[in-house]
Amino acid sequence: MADIHSPSGRFHLHHQRRRVVGTLSYHQILVVVLWASLFACIFVWQRSAVNVLRVYRRGPPPQAPMLRPVVFNLTDFGGVGDGVTLNTMAFERAVEAISKFSERGGGQLNVQRGVWLTAPFNLTSHMTLFLAEGAVILGIEDEKYWPLMPPLPSYGYGREKKGPRYGSLIHGQYLKDVVITGHNGTIDGQGEMWWSKFREKLLKHTRGPLVQIMWSRDIVISNITLRNPPFWTLHPYDCKNVTISNVTILAPVHNAPNTDGIDPDSCEDMVIENCYIHVGDDGIAIKSGWDQYGIAYGRPSTNILIRNVVLRTVVSAGVSIGSEMSGGISNITLENIHVWDSRRGVRIKTAPGRGGYVRDISYRNLTFDNLSLGIVVKTDYNEHPDDGFDPEAIPCVENISFHGIYGRDVRIPVRIQGSEEIPLRGVSFRDMTVGVTKKKKRLFQCAHVFGRAIGKIFPAPCENLDHYDEQGRLVRRSTSQNSTLIDYD
Ligand SMILES: *[C@@H]1O[C@H](CO)[C@@H](O)[C@H](O)[C@H]1NC(C)=O
Ligand SMILES: *[C@@H]1O[C@H](CO)[C@@H](O)[C@H](O)[C@H]1NC(C)=O
Ligand SMILES: *[C@@H]1O[C@H](CO)[C@@H](O)[C@H](O)[C@H]1NC(C)=O
Ligand SMILES: *[C@@H]1O[C@H](CO)[C@@H](O)[C@H](O)[C@H]1NC(C)=O
Ligand SMILES: *[C@@H]1O[C@H](CO)[C@@H](O)[C@H](O)[C@H]1NC(C)=O
Ligand SMILES: *[C@@H]1O[C@H](CO)[C@@H](O)[C@H](O)[C@H]1NC(C)=O
Ligand SMILES: *[C@@H]1O[C@H](CO)[C@@H](O)[C@H](O)[C@H]1NC(C)=O
Ligand SMILES: *[C@@H]1O[C@H](CO)[C@@H](O)[C@H](O)[C@H]1NC(C)=O
Numbered sequence: 001m002a003d004i005h006s007p008s009g010r011f012h013l014h015h016q017r018r019r020v021v022g023t024l025s026y027h028q029i030l031v032v033v034l035w036a037s038l039f040a041c042i043f044v045w046q047r048s049a050v051n052v053l054r055v056y057r058r059g060p061p062p063q064a065p066m067l068r069p070v071v072f073n074l075t076d077f078g079g080v081g082d083g084v085t086l087n088t089m090a091f092e093r094a095v096e097a098i099s100k101f102s103e104r105g106g107g108q109l110n111v112q113r114g115v116w117l118t119a120p121f122n123l124t125s126h127m128t129l130f131l132a133e134g135a136v137i138l139g140i141e142d143e144k145y146w147p148l149m150p151p152l153p154s155y156g157y158g159r160e161k162k163g164p165r166y167g168s169l170i171h172g173q174y175l176k177d178v179v180i181t182g183h184n185g186t187i188d189g190q191g192e193m194w195w196s197k198f199r200e201k202l203l204k205h206t207r208g209p210l211v212q213i214m215w216s217r218d219i220v221i222s223n224i225t226l227r228n229p230p231f232w233t234l235h236p237y238d239c240k241n242v243t244i245s246n247v248t249i250l251a252p253v254h255n256a257p258n259t260d261g262i263d264p265d266s267c268e269d270m271v272i273e274n275c276y277i278h279v280g281d282d283g284i285a286i287k288s289g290w291d292q293y294g295i296a297y298g299r300p301s302t303n304i305l306i307r308n309v310v311l312r313t314v315v316s317a318g319v320s321i322g323s324e325m326s327g328g329i330s331n332i333t334l335e336n337i338h339v340w341d342s343r344r345g346v347r348i349k350t351a352p353g354r355g356g357y358v359r360d361i362s363y364r365n366l367t368f369d370n371l372s373l374g375i376v377v378k379t380d381y382n383e384h385p386d387d388g389f390d391p392e393a394i395p396c397v398e399n400i401s402f403h404g405i406y407g408r409d410v411r412i413p414v415r416i417q418g419s420e421e422i423p424l425r426g427v428s429f430r431d432m433t434v435g436v437t438k439k440k441k442r443l444f445q446c447a448h449v450f451g452r453a454i455g456k457i458f459p460a461p462c463e464n465l466d467h468y469d470e471q472g473r474l475v476r477r478s479t480s481q482n483s484t485l486i487d488y489d
């Protein structure tokens with residue numbers, strides 16, 4: 001069909017007829033009309049066949065539910081979902097219109113099926129952004145459209161470069177009651193341009209996240225897909241009461257630098273559940289500021305529950321805590337976490353100079369499938385914003401429990417490395433069975449670790465831990481808590 005339709009084909013045909021038929025131009029017209037109607041018939045038939053198939057397979061696309069007292073469509077504000085037209089103004093006008101309803105329950109913006117190209121825009125309070133099935137919000141691939149913003153106060157620094165940083169594609173500050181949801185529509189940052197410019201060192205400023213909500217509360221992000229962020233994907237910063245549920249996050253696992261999935265940063269009361277994350281850096285990374293800037297800002301990440309999440313990353317870890325943790329990180333529960341075909345399962349990372357603490361962390365029911373390392377604690381992650389950090393600011397790492405660790409094909413199930421300066425206290429393991437790829441000498445590596453191993457633990461726990469049986473009776477007290485049997489082979 002495409003071949004017959006091609007202009008050169010038609011020209012060829014036309015040319016031949018003119019030579020044969022000569023001056024009989026009515027004949028010529030007839031032929032053209034006949035061909036045209038034939039094409040029209042085929043075209044209409046094909047389209048209806050496709051439509052019939054679509055209806056047969058999926059039924060009609062579901063209508064957007066009405067989640068706020070007033071509902072707008074992006075098209076009401078001049079939006080065009082053709083993948084080419086820039087919709088920044090339409091989004092801005094929609095947000096402006098919705099902000100007028102903040103006293104009356106807020107407003108909902110439906111983004112219908114289509115591809116909606118846009119530059120970054122800001123959200124407003126009491127707003128629901130609803131992405132229909134087949135709706136794609138596409139970030140423009142030109143950094144001059146991305147506004148510059150001051151660095152985050154707890155980082156003091158653009159993170160990659162000094163000075164200002166690019167804002168996020170979808171951004172919000174000082175908001176209350178914001179929902180981003182839908183029927184699995186997509187927000188796509190077209191990160192490729194940013195990743196290659198970053199690699200070629202062509203960017204003057206730190207790349208922006210895909211979605212960043214700052215100093216806000218009562219945020220729900222659910223039932224959507226986020227893909228190809230320029231930098232981190234979803235970054236709630238100094239927020240309270242955030243729920244992230246049923247979200248799919250996708251970036252290439254190779255050559256997509258710093259594309260973390262979700263970075264709860266100085267956040268309190270947060271749930272992340274039922275998510276699938278497949279990215280080029282940490283799947284989830286809980287943070288709270290960097291060295292002297294994070295200590296001065298002093299906002300911890302606390303009361304965070306992460307459950308039923310499947311993750312993959314070949315560069316970093318499924319779920320990380322740190323390395324920026326200078327405001328403190330506490331009361332984190334992670335359960336039913338599955339990490340597959342990845343470099344590391346879960347990791348805590350810090351260094352002298354960070355200050356702060358990581359405490360009351362509970363990991364339950366972790367499944368590791370084909371990893372290089374399962375559980376990792378690293379206390380010499382020496383990456384600092386500048387020379388102004390205080391090397392005497394020693395972080396405290398304590399009360400970390402691992403309960404129910406399963407899996408197979410893991411090269412080194414455990415490497416928890418404290419140091420003379422940063423000992424790991426109150427570490428406990430209960431019920432662990434992790435199959436290993438090959439019999440290495442050290443499968444459960446520890447340094448400066450204080451704590452206990454309870455019940456059945458495979459591979460056999462390190463010497464540093466006191467051993468208890470299933471009933472909680474002491475079997476053997478450790479005499480070498482400071483032993484440092486780490487093996488980087
Ligand atoms: C929005 O678009 C849908 C179809 O996608 C239509 O049914 C609805 O009436 C529109 N709503 C408004 C407020 O224009
Ligand atoms: C969003 O709001 C922030 C804070 O007011 C501002 O710095 C930024 O430029 C705004 N972004 C856009 C795209 O208007
Ligand atoms: C949502 O879309 C993503 C990307 O197309 C897909 O991988 C995922 O399975 C979808 N989620 C649901 C619940 O349909
Ligand atoms: C948290 O946010 C949700 C969604 O906006 C809201 O329903 C709930 O009341 C909030 N919880 C608290 C304790 O503020
Ligand atoms: C998310 O999708 C599920 C079904 O997949 C549905 O039950 C739920 O209501 C949706 N949430 C929203 C906010 O639309
Ligand atoms: C997530 O999906 C489940 C099942 O499809 C649904 O019950 C739940 O309401 C959804 N969560 C949200 C916050 O939409
Ligand atoms: C710890 O966090 C959970 C939420 O994951 C919360 O329910 C609980 O109250 C918090 N505990 C304390 C002591 O704050
Ligand atoms: C443990 O987590 C896996 C998913 O990673 C889940 O299938 C399984 O049901 C969980 N087990 C329990 C006892 O909750």
Ligand SMILES: *[C@@H]1O[C@H](CO)[C@@H](O)[C@H](O)[C@H]1NC(C)=O
Pocket residue numbers: 314340341342370371
């Ligand atoms: C294990 O994961 C690595 C890294 O993603 C992958 O290259 C390899 O194919 C996986 N092995 C198996 C047996 O699936």
Ligand SMILES: *[C@@H]1O[C@H](CO)[C@@H](O)[C@H](O)[C@H]1NC(C)=O
Pocket residue numbers: 331332359360361362399
């Ligand atoms: C250890 O942390 C858990 C939560 O992760 C908490 O319930 C418990 O009270 C803490 N124990 C100590 C001794 O601080």
Ligand SMILES: *[C@@H]1O[C@H](CO)[C@@H](O)[C@H](O)[C@H]1NC(C)=O
Pocket residue numbers: 419420421423448479480481482
């Ligand atoms: C282990 O090192 C700590 C300092 O990190 C020290 O206080 C303690 O006495 C040492 N314990 C043993 C058993 O050597």
